[in-house]
Amino acid sequence: MGFFQKWSDKLSGHFEKGRPLHVFKSLFDAVDTFLLTPAAVTHNGSHVRDAVDMKRIMITVMIALCPALLFGWWNVGYQHFLSVGATPGFWQAFGFGFLRWLPMAVVVYAVGLTIEVCFAQWRGHEVAEGFFVTGFLIPMIMPPAVPLWILAVATAFSVVFAKEVFGGTGYNFLNPAIVARVFVFFAYPSVISGDSVWIARPGTCDAVSGATPLAVDVAQIPSDWELFVGAIPGCVGETCKIAILIGAALLLFTKVADWRIMLSVLVGGAGMAAIFHAVGMTGVPVLTQLLMGGFLFGTVFMATDPVTAAHTRAGKYVYGLLVGIIAIMVRVLNKGYVEGMMLAILLMNVMAPLIDYCVIRIHIRKRKHRIARSKV
């Protein structure tokens, strides 16, 4: 502590304006405030402040993602060994998955953070923490077999065109992690669809594997229990519903994510699934729909992004309901786009400002009526 403090005091002068290292000021600030909480004190307005800041909120989200990530490491390895006909030990599977995930995470963070730091320096801002969560999410929602160069291109695309061109974290209207995935989905469809991509292939032998549940007939879908436990092929983060629910509990408990969005996505999804099931358009029952694919992961970690979701309270219910409804609609009606959740969230990200606009207009009208009433 004392060591870092001294180090920070000694170096900070070199990064001030006019000094040679000023071009690295944002980077220095990022490292400095990563190690030590900022020294700033209040100078106007409220003299005391809540201890929470964006770093704390982002780290809470990352901790909430950890159960799903840890399970994902094991599952990637487990699925790989299954596909080559072996039965791995726990640590063997876990280690394999970790080594599969590590290069993805390194590439995503290296590309994303470099761009973030450059933009922050250019704008004269501090580096916003948003990308720590985005970078954590991207490897968790990509197929384990995605080539690293595609991952790098997708990350760069999403950081620049989904976020920084609009002003950075807080100003973006699309969820950058979903944009990265959608970019791969449309630009390189071969690496994200088909039967085998959800299993990390060994370098030499191109193994054949079971199909992902979303692309097959009802009869081939794993049981609800298997879907719930999650030892099935899929993205790193999405398969284990138990781990996702642990993360959801933490997010709700700490009030970092809004329960209104989570609840209404589930209600919307369940309602739509029930309707489709009732009219016979799909044989998949409601619970299975909710447990399949990335629906739950999207509900808990993606739809709740406070920046890209609707900002108003009433708007959040509408936003959530429509995310759930559209996700199931896409999934059932269009067999080509098997994963409806990401498209639903992205579409509703675009619609969220419109929902907010309507809520604000209603508020303004109600306010006018209230004032008129109080004058009588």
Added chain:
Amino acid sequence: MTGNSIKIRQGFDLQLDGGATSVVEPYATGRYYIRPSDFRWMTPQLLVREGDSLSVGTPLFADKRDPRVRICSPVDGTLTQVVRGDKRRILALVMDAKVTPPGSSVIEVPDNPSPQQIRDILLQYGLWPALRQRPYSVIADPDGTPDAIFVSCFDSAPLAPDFNVLLKGREAEWHEGIRVLRQICPDVPIHLGMLEDGDNALFEGTEGVDLHYFSGPHPAGNVGTQIDFIRPLDKGDVVWYIHPWQVAAFGRLILRHTLSYERCIALVGPAEPRPRYVTMTYGADLSPLLTPDPQGRAVRNISGNVLTGGTLGEFPSVGFYDSQLTRLFEGGEREFLGWLLPGLKKWSLSHTFVAWLAKRKKFSFNTSMQGGERALVMSDVYDEVFPMDFMPAELLKACIAKDVEQMEELGIYGVESEDFALCEVVCPSKIAWQQIVEEALHYLYEN
């Protein structure tokens, strides 16, 4: 209990150490400071020069917008210095008193004064500025008549003084003060906002007023909150508001024909070793009372409460509208990997620190910012601390954009920067809410 009852659900009370005991001590000094910055957006026109001798009630400066509005000398003595800052802006008037304590002077009040005569007397002796108007929280227009007058009879801010202590022995002056308000604004309703389970005997006995009982956390005692629940403001509406102890000052002038700027304040805060009430004259130099911390920690002295008060610098006296002085330790200590630690001793309304789980009650508050400024990300934490019928985050965005139409539609005229103090406290993005709202209001006021 005969008035209507209003429950405030959003908001919270900061549990700061160092609340005042009921000890009331007199305090007198030979030096006095008056800061024109106490009066919002006022451009002062000096009416005296350095070296002039003063008596109680000598006008010191007038408002450039309306020269009838003036601030008067609280003491007999000399104007020692006019301290100026950048662009010759007057920072403070320094006065030395001839006698300590400064005492009072007797004034002439006609029998059965007319409303206009009362207004003139209040203006002449510098008491009129106690009446402020919404929107804008500027001094009330001396020729105007408001749609209503509001008096909040309790302060719910952290470590706020008990108004019963401030008004002790001044009950008759309070009743006379309310009569003064009714005379200068006939037929204008006067609304008293009281704490539902507080000691309201004095206020309930007031004649010719509407009583309203509030319960719930801060900002239940903010006059802005009470206005919005009792009579929400529309564009073009004007209401006046005033502190109860300033009502009593009106009463003293008219009832006792006595001009005195004596008042009682609460000296409180975690950094104050002996929290108590102090009676003094407006403008009194408080430096002898502001003892340094025995352990050598830096202390910030705030005129007002920790949510909205102003930091006292070189000229420490309690502001014109303030009835408390809060002493808080300076923060700014750096913590290794603070964003990752469990945070057993961290106060947060969010549940992201373990202290919440441990149900910790006592926290040592200081002036640390606790983070860096970011864009607005969490849009719903503000609704939980903002009881008024507004959309705080949307209004803030309109204020930042200086979008006049949107601001008006969202009800900007019904709010004041202090109403957003709690939003500012809980803001994870560390946005300067009060400053932004005040700037937006100033923008509207000037255009």
